[in-house]
């Protein structure tokens with residue numbers, strides 16, 4: 001009998017693990033959404049409907065032998081996974097791949113493609129009535145959103161509120177990258193209000209039309225008709241049972257070994273954003289994790305100890321500000337970091353989109369061809 005593998009979460013890491021074990025194991029992929037969401041392009045799709053087909057994808061053809069179960073996992077113990085219904089799955093191997101929660105529109109609350117697309121269409125309709133929007137949070141997601149919005153809605157005034165003294169406040173961010181991003185955004189009229197948080201969130205749901213005046217703790221008033229929350233993302237690991245909960249850190253990541261098994265567990269693995277690997281959380285890294293876990297499960301199935309180990313990925317930040325702008329920083333093999341301009345950033349973003357896509361991309365509808373990597 002083939003080994004039973006339950007994969008929890010069908011994003012980048014989970015769908016890659018499920019697909020790569022499908023030929024040797026009985027795989028069940030549990031995912032509440034009705035398809036794969038290509039989050040790397042989510043903010044582009046929020047601003048530009050032509051990107052929706054690239055971002056919201058059916059799982060059709062992902063698994064030949066295995067199956068995708070559309071449900072939430074509510075509890076995980078070694079070898080046993082309980083679903084939101086009364087269903088109980090027993091497994092020889094369990095792989096956790098539940099990622100991070102982000103507010104709309106980086107992720108949508110609607111679990112169906114149709115619902116997500118309708119929510120984005122309503123938001124874009126509302127945006128065309130707005131003079132100004134407020135983005136709360138000046139980290140990579142907030143600034144990427146500001147870039148996409150100002151590209152798609154040229155007359156829209158975007159105000160980014162960041163409670164630290166500067167946007168992109170992370171210590172790992174190169175000053176040159178920060179300066180480049182600030183320059184590109186302010187050239188488009190984006191207003192950066194730093195050094196104080198909002199006293200209270202605006203009285204409307206994020207991404208919905210509703211005129212308001214918000215105030216920062218420093219007394220700056222901001223009038224706008226829509227707002228977005230771009231902070232407070234957290235790894236989704238609530239489902240660990242009482243015996244596993246000690247493996248969850250304060251930041252909600254789970255403790256893993258270099259083989260990406262949970263500490264003290266040899267048949268329970270984790271991949272992607274939820275791991276406590278000291279590295280940037282990226283789709284490309286989730287894919288690397290998937291390769292390690294697949295190899296280790298294959299080893300264990302063959303009666304060998306796990307042979308693959310993950311080394312924390314090199315630092316890399318790709319900050320697109322719309323389809324033709326942005327900046328990136330990439331750590332080199334010798335530990336130095338290079339900062340790249342708009343042209344290279346566009347290429348790196350496209351690389352990430354392509355490398356982390358499901359294997360058989362559907363034909364793109366209405367998406368303009370992207371610049372090719374120079375061959376020299």
Ligand SMILES: Cc1cc2nc3c(=O)[nH]c(=O)nc-3n(C[C@H](O)[C@H](O)[C@H](O)COP(=O)(O)OP(=O)(O)OC[C@H]3O[C@@H](n4cnc5c(N)ncnc54)[C@H](O)[C@@H]3O)c2cc1C
Pocket residue numbers: 008009010011012013014030031032033037039040041042043071072073074097098099100102106141144236239271272273274281282283284285286318349352
């Ligand atoms: C706006 C934005 C831009 C980004 N740009 C880039 C980029 O350019 N390059 C890059 O490499 N990375 C980028 N990232 C980061 C990248 O999206 C994440 O690192 C990546 O999604 C992590 O993959 P994952 O497999 O861990 O989780 P995810 O891809 O988030 O998948 C997790 C899945 O688990 C499911 N799930 C959650 N809870 C449960 C449960 N209880 N039961 C069952 N299923 C569950 C979710 O529905 C989801 O489908 C970006 C992220 C954002 C938000």
